[in-house]
Amino acid sequence: MKIEILYPELCNLYGDLANAKYLARSCDAEIINTSLKETPRFISEEVQLVYLAGTTEKGQEIVRDRLRPYIKEIENRINEGGITLVTGNSLEIFGESITDEKGNQVDMLGMFPIKSRRDMMHRYNALYLGKFEDMDIVGFKSQFGHAYGEPQGLFETVRGAGLNPESRWEGIRYGNFMATYLLGPIMVLNPPFAKYVLRLMGVEDAKLAFEDTAMDVYMTRVQEFKDPNRGFEY
Amino acid sequence: MKLRFFLALWAAKLSRPLLKITRHNGTNFPGELALKICPDFLKYVAKPRKIIAVTGTNGKTTVSNMICDILELSGKKVLNNRAGSNINSGISTSLLTGVTIFNRPRFDFAVLEVDERSSKRIYPFVKPELMVITNLFRDSIMRNAHPQYIADFLTDSIPPETKLVLNADDLISSSVAPDNPRVYFGIERMDTDVTECVNLINDMRVCPRCLGELKYEYLRYHHIGRAYCEECGFHSPSYDYTGGDVDTRNMTMNIRDKKGSGSYALLSDSVFNIYNMVAVVALLRELGMSHDEISRYMAKISIVESRYNEMTVGDVALVMQMAKDKNALACSRAFDYVTEQPGNKELFLMVNCLGDEKHWSENVCWLYDCDFEFLARPGVEHIVVTGPRGKDYKLRLLLAGVPEEKIDWARDELEAADLLRLKPGSSVYFFYGTDSVVLAHKVRAKAIEHIQGDDR
Numbered sequence: 001m002k003i004e005i006l007y008p009e010l011c012n013l014y015g016d017l018a019n020a021k022y023l024a025r026s027c028d029a030e031i032i033n034t035s036l037k038e039t040p041r042f043i044s045e046e047v048q049l050v051y052l053a054g055t056t057e058k059g060q061e062i063v064r065d066r067l068r069p070y071i072k073e074i075e076n077r078i079n080e081g082g083i084t085l086v087t088g089n090s091l092e093i094f095g096e097s098i099t100d101e102k103g104n105q106v107d108m109l110g111m112f113p114i115k116s117r118r119d120m121m122h123r124y125n126a127l128y129l130g131k132f133e134d135m136d137i138v139g140f141k142s143q144f145g146h147a148y149g150e151p152q153g154l155f156e157t158v159r160g161a162g163l164n165p166e167s168r169w170e171g172i173r174y175g176n177f178m179a180t181y182l183l184g185p186i187m188v189l190n191p192p193f194a195k196y197v198l199r200l201m202g203v204e205d206a207k208l209a210f211e212d213t214a215m216d217v218y219m220t221r222v223q224e225f226k227d228p229n230r231g232f233e234y
Numbered sequence: 235m236k237l238r239f240f241l242a243l244w245a246a247k248l249s250r251p252l253l254k255i256t257r258h259n260g261t262n263f264p265g266e267l268a269l270k271i272c273p274d275f276l277k278y279v280a281k282p283r284k285i286i287a288v289t290g291t292n293g294k295t296t297v298s299n300m301i302c303d304i305l306e307l308s309g310k311k312v313l314n315n316r317a318g319s320n321i322n323s324g325i326s327t328s329l330l331t332g333v334t335i336f337n338r339p340r341f342d343f344a345v346l347e348v349d350e351r352s353s354k355r356i357y358p359f360v361k362p363e364l365m366v367i368t369n370l371f372r373d374s375i376m377r378n379a380h381p382q383y384i385a386d387f388l389t390d391s392i393p394p395e396t397k398l399v400l401n402a403d404d405l406i407s408s409s410v411a412p413d414n415p416r417v418y419f420g421i422e423r424m425d426t427d428v429t430e431c432v433n434l435i436n437d438m439r440v441c442p443r444c445l446g447e448l449k450y451e452y453l454r455y456h457h458i459g460r461a462y463c464e465e466c467g468f469h470s471p472s473y474d475y476t477g478g479d480v481d482t483r484n485m486t487m488n489i490r491d492k493k494g495s496g497s498y499a500l501l502s503d504s505v506f507n508i509y510n511m512v513a514v515v516a517l518l519r520e521l522g523m524s525h526d527e528i529s530r531y532m533a534k535i536s537i538v539e540s541r542y543n544e545m546t547v548g549d550v551a552l553v554m555q556m557a558k559d560k561n562a563l564a565c566s567r568a569f570d571y572v573t574e575q576p577g578n579k580e581l582f583l584m585v586n587c588l589g590d591e592k593h594w595s596e597n598v599c600w601l602y603d604c605d606f607e608f609l610a611r612p613g614v615e616h617i618v619v620t621g622p623r624g625k626d627y628k629l630r631l632l633l634a635g636v637p638e639e640k641i642d643w644a645r646d647e648l649e650a651a652d653l654l655r656l657k658p659g660s661s662v663y664f665f666y667g668t669d670s671v672v673l674a675h676k677v678r679a680k681a682i683e684h685i686q687g688d689d690r
Contacts, residue, residue: 009439009447014375015562015602017434022633036445056382062445120383125376127595140597142375183375184599188629210632217625224595231593234376 001029001201004047006040007055007063008033014142016053016087018185023049023194027203036066042082043073048201050077054088054183057118057144064093064108071109078177083200086179087186089143091172092116094179098145112172112179114149114163125234128182129225130155130170135192136222139182147181154178159225159232176200191215242272243279243337246330262319265326276322276359279329280337282313282344285360286517287396289348289388290368290407291381292564293510294320296537297368298347300514305343307531308523313341320347322355329360350384351377353391364520365392366399366513370407371456371563372435375599381406381437399517401509402471403458405438405448419516420460420470421477421508427452427459433566435603443468454505455570456563475516480508489515489525496525501537504571510537548685551661552678559587559667560596562603568665569608578660579614584647584674585667586621598626606634615660618642620650621670647673651680656690 005011005020024031029048032041042050055063067074077084092098095114099105101121108116123144130137137155146164153162153169162170163181171180178197180186187194191214198206208214224230246268253263268275288298295316302314313332318324325346332341348356350370367388370381378384385406392398392411400408402418429450431439438457441448446465453459462469480487485500489512501511511532518528543554555572558564565585572579590596601623609617609631617640619627624643631641644650647670654662662681666674684690 013380014599015434016599018602018633025633035447036440037447056380058382123376123379125597127597140599142379142597142599144379184597185602188602188633189598210629213625213629213632217629220625221595230595234590234594 001027001203002032002041002045002047003029003049003051004032004034004041006034006050006052007036007066008053009035010059010062011053011055011090013054013056013088014183015185016183019053019085019087019187020049020051022185022187022209023198023201025209026194026206027198027201029201036062040070040073042077043070048083049197050082050084052084052086052090052093054090057089057120060089060093060098060108061106063090067093067109071111074111078175081176083176083197084178085197086177088181088183089145091179091181092145092147094172095147095149112149112151112174114147114151114172116145116147118145120144124161126160127225127230127232128160128170129158129222130160131158132156132193132196135190135196137182137190137193138218138221138225139180139186139189140184141181142183143181154180188214189218189221191218236278238272239275239278240337242268242275243330243333244335245271246327247335250331262321262323262327264330265318265323265328268326268330269323274359275326276329276356278337279326280333280339281329281360282332282339282341284342285344285346285362287346287348287360287362287365288368289350289353289365291350291371291373291384293368293506293513294347296507296510297366297513298345300510300532300535300537301366301517302345303535304514304518304523304528304531305345307534308527310343311341313344315346320349321352325352325356325360350388353388357391357393361393362396364399364517365396366517367401367407367410368510368513369401369404369458370410372437372561372603373563374560375597376560385410397520399513399520400471401458401513402473403454403460403509405442405457405461405470408471409442417474417516417520418471419475419477419512420473421480421505421512423452424454424480424505426505427454429453431456433605434607435563435566441466441468455567458509475512475519477508477512487511491516491519493519494525496529498529499533501532501535506567507537547682549658550656550685552681553661553663554674554678555663555665556668556671556674557585557665559585559669560590560600562600565600565665566605566608569605572663573608573611573614575661577613578657580655580657580660580662581609581614581617582650582654582662582664582677583617583619583624583627584621584650584670584677585665586623586670587667588622588669588673591622596623598623601626601630604630606630606636610635614640615657616640616642616655618644618650618653620644620647624650647677648680651677652684654681654684654690656681656685
C-alpha cells in the first residue's frame with residue numbers, strides 16, 4: 001500500500017500533511033514524498049493514493065508547471081479509477097485559470113471546467129458543513145479565492161460556501177479524483193470520510209488510528225456546526 | 235483639509251485627559267477619533283525627524299522597547315507606541331501625542347512597532363529611515379495566510395528609501411523589498427544547532443533560485459539558520475552584524491561588524507531573544523552608536539518575559555506559559571523550551587481561542603502544524619487538556635505519540651484543575667492563550683489551593 005505526497009516541500013500549509021499521515025497510519029501504508037525535481041511515482045508504479053496539499057500563490061504556478069508534462073498520465077489515472085486527493089487552493093491548479101483582483105490571469109492545467117477568482121486583500125474565513133453520501137462533513141476554509149463553473153461537486157453544502165458563496169456544491173469529484181477547498185487535516189476531522197477513502201484504497205474493515213477519540217471529536221464538531229446559533233463566517 | 239486635520243488633532247488631544255479621568259488610559263481611542271474625523275490624519279500629522287520602524291512576526295515588541303530604552307538612556311527624546319497598539323490607530327495615537335496643538339513635532343526620534351498587515355495604511359504617510367524586520371513565520375491562518383504573503387505585502391508597502399535591517403538567518407524576511415538599501419544581521423554556529431529540521435513547519439525547504447532542495451549549514455528552529463543550495467550555489471546573505479561566541483552558561487556574546495566589535499551580556503538565554511539583541515545592536519550601530527555605548531546601556535535594561543512567569547508553592551513549581559493561540563509556531567517554541575527543562579513535568583493545555591468559541595468555532599488546523607510531538611518527550615508525566623477544544627488536543631497528543639494513560643480531559647477549565655496530580659518536586663506548566671489570562675490564573679489559584687490544602 002503506497003500513498004504518494006506530491007511536492008510536500010512546497011505544498012504543506014495548515015497541517016494538511018496530517019491527512020496522508022493519518023491514512024498511512026491507519027492502513028500501514030508507505031508514504032512516498034515526491035519532490036519538485038522528481039518524476040511523480042504514480043507515473044511508473046501503482047500508488048493507491050496521490051495527495052496534493054495547499055500551497056502559496058507562487059506555489060500554485062510552480063506545481064502547475066511541474067504537473068503540466070503529466071496531464072495525460074493524470075487523466076489516465078482518473079479514468080482508470082486511481083484515487084487522488086487535493087486540498088486547499090491546490091484545487092485551483094486543476095481548473096482553467098486564476099484571475100487576481102487586478103485582472104491578471106494565469107492559465108492553470110485546464111482539466112476541469114472551473115475558473116478561479118482571487119482577491120489578495122480579502123481573505124474568506126469560514127466553517128463548513130456538508131454532506132458526502134450519508135456522511136456529515138465538517139471543515140474549515142481560509143482562502144483568497146473562489147472557483148466558478150459547474151464541475152461535478154464533491155460535497156453538498158449544508159452551511160457555508162461551496163466552490164463559491166453561491167454554489168451548492170463544494171469541491172470537484174470525477175471518478176476517484178477528489179478536490180476540496182477545505183484545508184487542514186480533513187481526514188482526521190472526518191473519520192467516516194477517511195474510512196471511505198481507505199475502502200476505496202482497498203482496505204477492508206478499516207480501523208482508524210485512535211478511532212474512538214477521533215469519532216468523539218468529530219461528533220462534537222458536527223453538533224457544533226449544526227447549531228443554528230453558531231456563526232459560520234469569521 | 236487643514237481645518238479638518240486640526241479639528242481631528244484637537245478633538246483627539248482633548249479626548250486624552252477625558253480618557254484619563256475615566257481610567258481608559260492606553261487605548262487607541264484618540265487615534266481612532268482622529269482617523270474618523272480626518273482619514274488622512276497620518277499624512278498631515280508632523281513626524282519626528284528620524285523614524286525607526288520595527289516589524290516581523292515575533293519579537294517586534296521586545297526589539298522596539300529595547301531600542302527605545304537605549305535611545306532614551308543615551309539622552310534622546312523618543313516617541314513610541316508601547317502604550318497603544320501597532321496598527322494605524324495606535325500609530326496615530328502616538329504621533330498625535332508627539333506634536334503640539336499647532337502640529338509642531340516635540341520629539342527627535344520615533345520608534346514604532348508596526349503590525350505587518352497594517353503596513354499599507356501606515357507607510358504611505360509614515361516613512362521610516364530605518365526598519366528592522368525581526369523574522370517572518372506562519373502566524374494566524376485567517377489573518378496572515380502564509381509568510382510569503384506577508385513578505386509580499388511588506389515588499390509592496392515599504393517606502394523605497396527606507397534602509398532595512400534584516401535577519402540573514404531567515405530567508406523569508408531577508409527577501410523583503412529586494413531593491414531597498416539593506417544590512418543583514420545573524421548569529422554564527424551555536425552548540426545547540428542542527429542541520430536537519432525537526433519541526434513540522436519549515437517554510438524554506440526550496441531554493442528560491444532553482445527550486446532545488448535547500449540544505450542548512452546550521453539550523454536553529456523551523457527555517458531559521460544558514461541555508462545553501464548544492465545545485466545552484468545559492469546561499470543565505472552574509473552578515474554585516476555578526477553575533478558570535480554565544481555562551482548561555484556565562485550569558486555573554488560578541489557582536490562584530492566591519493568597524494569594530496563589542497562584548498555583550500545576554501539578557502535572556504532563549505535564542506529568540508539573542509536574535510532580538512543582535513537586531514537591536516545592528517540598528518543602533520546604523521544610527522552611529524559605538525559598541526561600548528550600546529553594551530553599557532544594554533546592561534541597564536531587561537527583557538520583560540511577560541509570557542513566562544514562575545512561582546513555587548510548597549514543593550511544586552507552577553509556571554504560567556502564555557502561548558499565542560492559533561499560532562502553531564509560538565506553541566511549538568513554547569513546547570520545545572518547556573520540555574527541554576530538567577525535571578518531571580505536568581502540563582495543563584488550555585490554549586483555546588475563547589473569542590472564536592463565543593461566535594464561531596476555532597479553526598484547529600494549526601494543531602497539525604504545531605510540534606505536539608515535543609510533548610511526548612521523557613520527563614512529561616501527565617497532561618491535562620481542557621476547554622472547548624480539549625478533545626482536539628487529546629487526539630492530537632495521541633497522534634503525536636503521547637500514551638493515552640498520560641492524558642486527562644475535562645471540558646471545564648476549573649474542573650480540569652482538579653485533575654492535576656501536583657506531585658512533590660514536579661513543575662506544572664499552564665499553557666494558555668492570549669484571551670485566557672484571567673481564566674488561567676483562576677486555574678492556577680485552584681492548583682495552589684490543592685497544594686496548600688494538601689488535597690492532591
